[in-house]
Amino acid sequence: MTSKNSTRRLSIFNRDADDTVHSITTTEALIKWEEERGESARQAKVIMLNGHYPPIHIMDHSLGKLIRCEKLSLSTNMIERIANLNGLKHLKILSLGRNLITSLAPLEVVSDTLEELWISYNSIQKFDGILTMKKLRVLYMSNNHIKEWSELRRLSAISTLEDLVFNGNPLHDEWKKDEESWIDTVHKLIKSLRKLDGLFL
Template sequence: MAATSCKEAIARWEQNNNQQAIEAKVIELQFQFPPIAKMDGALSTLVNCEKLSLSSNMIDKIAGIGGMKNLKIISLARNNIKSLSGIEAVAATLEELWISYNLIDKLKGINVMQKLKVFYISNNLIKEWAEVVRLQECPNLKDVVLMGNPIMEAQPDIDSWRKDVTTRLKNIIKLDGIPIVREED
């Protein structure tokens, strides 16, 4: 069975929602059957889209979003994505990146995401502190979900984990869904 293309998924969305995708602010293409295997240029036609969900498909890399000049939130959870390469195409506007349950082990390229406020990357393959430290390069980052990565398993307990992350990421106010309480100097 052939994968669903982005063009087919968008056409299906238009039919189900009785709306032109080009005008929509929120487009949900998750749980396609058969799943979407590849992000492509059809996504760039979604010029007014502010929130795009492509979760629970079989996507292996980020692509085709260069024309999405208003995108603020993208959900790519539960796919087969191995790197953040390609996300830089929406760096000027993206505020939330939901990419949990993928195969990402490096956060190379996250530094271009200067407007990023929310980053959900639980249950991936991050195992080195150097990768977590890269998040310091996102000045607006406030909410991070990192649990379920191999790096967390190396910690003796949840308190050590939270202390180690918040020591490295001084700007965040929420970690793994729980607000951070810092002792005042």
């Protein structure tokens, strides 16, 4: 059965006559990127593969060659699993919004360098994988599936976190009628925050 998130992702891509959406791996996407730009992805500091067509489905071993990459955007694709980021030793900004991702656990491999994670509009329920981040300042994860205060409280372990976008999660939806109390409560839980849901604290 196709999930609501899957349906939403499929709807933004053109389908062929038999209603099939063709997807590719990062290997194919990077080959196309290099051909279009006439440069090596290995030397690039910024790689933008967001909204790719055909959509990217798999983050494969090809990402390992992005040894100088500081910003990688894979948003608005059909990625289900984060993988193969081990070789990105200089990665600072990672954009994975609007995919089909359910787990952040594979992000532990970039915990020493990652400063910004954009992962809104996915299906994240737990913060496993980012709680040991040493430099994470920005976390955009609106419209995911965080339901419990106990889970949100875990973000206090990230002492560098300053900017959090969290609206659209089930936990936030319960507080829509009392936004002021929501902001106050979250700030008490995560004292390092300077900005919440676009508002300065």
